[in-house]
Amino acid sequence: MRWSTGRLEAFSDGVIAIAITLLVLEIKIEPPGFEHLWKSLADQWPSYLAYVTSFLTIGGVWLAHHALFERLSAIDPVLMRLNLLLLMVVAFLPFPTALMAEALQESREAERAAVVVYGVTAAVIELLLASASRYAASRPDLLAGDAPPPAPADRTRGGVRAFLYAAMLIAGILILPRLAAFGYFAVAAYAVLSPRGEGRLTLRGGRQA
Secondary structure, three states: OOEOOHHHHHHHHHHHHHHHHHHHHHOOOOHHHHHHHHHHHHHOHHHHHHHHHHHHHHHHHHHHHHHHHOOEOOEOHHHHHHHHHHHHHHHHOHHHHHHHHHHOOOOHHHHHHHHHHHHHHHHHHHHHHHHHHHHHHOOHHHEOOOOOOOOHHHHHHHHHHHHHHHHHHHHHHHOOHHHHHHHHHHHHHHHHHOOOOOOOOEOOOOOEO
């Protein structure tokens, strides 16, 4: 059984847009903070860090998702379910984002627990992206026209980033939780801002952009 990609892409874009919008709701100043507003704004740096990290993380998901599904003319039940799992974890990301922002203002123990939750969530997202890409590469009948399958580099990049998240998670547990928090930002920023990005986008019909 196969379906067109239109509804899946529209649904996915909607979930991703909602998840990325919810992130900003965790940045707020409590009424007592208005007495010394500049200091209160500066004290919110963990919220800014968590927001930018997660915005870039979800932005990287959108780039990879768009690059993958532009190569496809149809989807099958396996790819549809992989996509649902991916969206489930992406929609969950605002929770560990808020958790990390709050924990970075509390105790070292809280910081350590929060970076573990965040790192596991981000790594699962990358593994699901890599799984979807590998599965699409194994099904040439789903490809659009003469579009090539995802390149090996595209199929492994998610796994590499999952490994980096795991490395940052271990560093956060064994060395310094805040090191992991800034490491997550670095991985997410690389995913979005790297010149390699998600590889050259192959449009439907085989034309490259």
